[in-house]
Amino acid sequence: GAVVSQHPSWVICKSGTSVKIECRSLDFQATTMFWYRQFPKQSLMLMATSNEGSKATYEQGVEKDKFLINHASLTLSTLTVTSAHPEDSSFYICSARGRRWTGAHSPLHFGNGTRLTVT
Amino acid sequence: ILNVEQSPQSLHVQEGDSTNFTCSFPSSNFYALHWYRWETAKSPEALFVMTLNGDEKKKGRISATLNTKEGYSYLYIKGSQPEDSATYLCASLGNNDMRFGAGTRLTVKP
Numbered sequence: 001g002a003v004v005s006q007h008p009s010w011v012i013c014k015s016g017t018s019v020k021i022e023c024r025s026l027d028f029q030a031t032t033m034f035w036y037r038q039f040p041k042q043s044l045m046l047m048a049t050s051n052e053g054s055k056a057t058y059e060q061g062v063e064k065d066k067f068l069i070n071h072a073s074l075t076l077s078t079l080t081v082t083s084a085h086p087e088d089s090s091f092y093i094c095s096a097r098g099r100r101w102t103g104a105h106s107p108l109h110f111g112n113g114t115r116l117t118v119t
Numbered sequence: 120i121l122n123v124e125q126s127p128q129s130l131h132v133q134e135g136d137s138t139n140f141t142c143s144f145p146s147s148n149f150y151a152l153h154w155y156r157w158e159t160a161k162s163p164e165a166l167f168v169m170t171l172n173g174d175e176k177k178k179g180r181i182s183a184t185l186n187t188k189e190g191y192s193y194l195y196i197k198g199s200q201p202e203d204s205a206t207y208l209c210a211s212l213g214n215n216d217m218r219f220g221a222g223t224r225l226t227v228k229p
Contacts, residue, residue, distance in 0.1 A: 004162065113162070
């Protein structure tokens with residue numbers, strides 16, 4: 001149980017284009033989804049937290065107009081990298097938490113991640 | 120310690136060896152410590168969630184301990200197998216703030 005599907009696994013796009021990454025919870029309702037970014041040999045950095053039906057909360061230093069997050073349903077959250085540039089090339093991964101898993105004891109359920117390369 | 124730090128960054132062991140690695144985290148405003156196992160091309164999978172000082176958890180050949188006063192957790196693997204090869208991530212949950220370490224990449228050679 002608690003499967004999170006992230007799509008696409010990898011994407012190559014040209015500078016200036018926008019890229020949408022989807023994160024779906026397949027067998028539970030994800031009330032909260034988290035989006036992370038990881039540079040090589042560095043830790044996962046939280047970009048934003050989204051709760052279903054409300055605006056995402058962005059971490060300091062993350063441009064909300066650049067990284068648009070939508071969590072319109074209990075099973076789907078999307079991250080759109082707008083007007084992508086080479087410096088946006090990175091590994092992006094989502095995780096989700098459902099109603100049954102709240103509190104400090106609850107693990108996160110992750111997607112497989114998306115490798116974005118902007119040329 | 121302000122951030123979550125894991126050591127070593129990478130580790131190569133022979134099949135059958137036992138090994139351990141460390142996660143250091145801020146001891147103030149601590150709620151929980153998570154360990155995840157992340158195989159290449161797969162999603163991180165939760166191993167343990169620990170909250171109390173002195174907690175010890177075990178799953179098969181893998182176990183973990185927690186010291187919240189000094190801010191560290193150890194992950195132990197007994198009798199490593201090639202299928203244990205993965206990156207092991209720890210994450211510390213504070214005041215609504217979960218911080219990840221960079222991971223320890225374990226390679227077990229047959």
